Amino acid sequence: MxxxxxxxxxxxxxxxxxxxxxxxxxxxxxxxxxxxxxxxxxxxxxxxxxxxxxxxxxxxxxxxxxxxxxxxxxxxxxxxxxxxxxxxxxxxxxxxxxxxxxxxxxxxxxxxxxxxxxxxxxxxxxxxxxxxxxxxxxxxxxxxxxxxxxxxxxxxxxxxxxNKEAIFKVAKSNFIDVQKTNIVFIIGASWESKKYPKEKIIELCNELKESAIIVWGNENEKKDAEFICNHSSYATLAPKLSLIELLSLISSVNLVIGNDTGPTHMAWAQNIASITLFGPTTTRMIYETQINIGIKSNSKVDILKINKNDFSIKSIEVEKIVKRAKELLNYGI
Structure with a gap:
């Protein structure tokens, strides 16, 4: 060689x-x-x-x-x-x-x-x-x-x-209460059609009844995050985070639920359980494991010609996400 x-x-x-x-x-x-x-x-x-x-x-x-x-x-x-x-x-x-x-x-x-x-x-x-x-x-x-x-x-x-090691070495976050089960929600994405509706994220928080940390990356996402926190007593607004602080937070929680976007992929990178939600894209974008899974809407996707007007992510049922989330949280991670 x-x-x-x-x-x-x-x-x-x-x-x-x-x-x-x-x-x-x-x-x-x-x-x-x-x-x-x-x-x-x-x-x-x-x-x-x-x-x-x-x-x-x-x-x-x-x-x-x-x-x-x-x-x-x-x-x-x-x-x-x-x-x-x-x-x-x-x-x-x-x-x-x-x-x-x-x-x-x-x-x-x-x-x-x-x-x-x-x-x-x-x-x-x-x-x-x-x-x-x-x-x-x-x-x-x-x-x-x-x-x-x-x-x-x-x-x-x-x-x-x-069997990979965590890709990045970072300190644990001091933002979370380690005595709780903590779930990070990634609500942003590069396209609107990749975003799971904020109203359904509220339902998720209220159904899971765990500490939900809502991450945001710009002012529009912050408004959506505040909306979620105002309508769920389980949701907490994350502070403005640098890339390293975000990575540290995700490396410290029990589960990440999010859209097909960079911060959600950090969970797989760090060997943290995750659920990635897909509408106009597919699970080709992640490497599924026992603790890293994707949930795809029923729309058909041509990855050579992505349809950014495919808003089918809205059709993913809250109950389906809740079921998989509870399975992952009970997995012993």
Missing amino acids: KKYKKIAIVRLSALGDIINSAVVLQFIHKKFPDSYIEWVTEEAFAPLLKEHHLISKTHTINLKKIKKDKNFSLLKKNISYLRSLGEFDIVIDMQGLLKSAIVSRFISKNTHGFDKESSREGLSSLFYKTTSKIAYEENIIKRNCFLTSDALGFKLDDEMIL
Whole structure:
């Protein structure tokens, strides 16, 4: 097996995808304990990665700002920075988009990514020295793991993923009462159609009768969270949290219930029980285990052409979620 001393991972966004990609770090280090892994990401997600115990360096770029402001000076600065990082044995593009492929190529010619049929944007494959073939429809965590193991030449199977260590090392949260059974509710999402109705979350809180912590990420979500707390005596409004504080909170509770969004995926990452609710997306986005499950509405989903007007998540019955939540809480976790 070839030895890889210096490895770069390119995964620019989004939060959930970065979390689901970071699982590969522990497997790389088990095979190459002397390796140095550096990660390239968008600035917004850097705090989650900068303190990671298996990442030697985190590099940030600001493509969103460049695109928004049409700032060619900043673009030139970012390109110069990427080219100054030094030589890598391999650069793995875990995103598979044209922008991430170009970023990877600026870093090094030793690039690896998904082939034309496996990528969301097939043109990205033109920028790689070597590629991997795995169906785009395959589970996202399995895709990440296969891409990495194929790039580095080692075997990575389901048993290894199921027995993974918590992906991030964080301190326990001081926000919760450890004498209670604590459930975090993730009420936000990037699209309205991915959000479970706040009225049904109130029903969930009142049916479960446990300490419910309502997490929010912006002012609109805060208003919804306050609405929930005003209509359920079991619900508590979480304070404004940084990414690390959010990760710490989720790592400390008994159960997470939420939409298909980054903070919900943190539960799987940290080996915390979770229920992810799906409407316009599918359970392909999570790695289901005995304690991490998905509940999907009855709508049909074409993952190659997601329908953002699919609001079928509203049809998921509260009783179904309550039943699964009680099963997970009784699992002994």
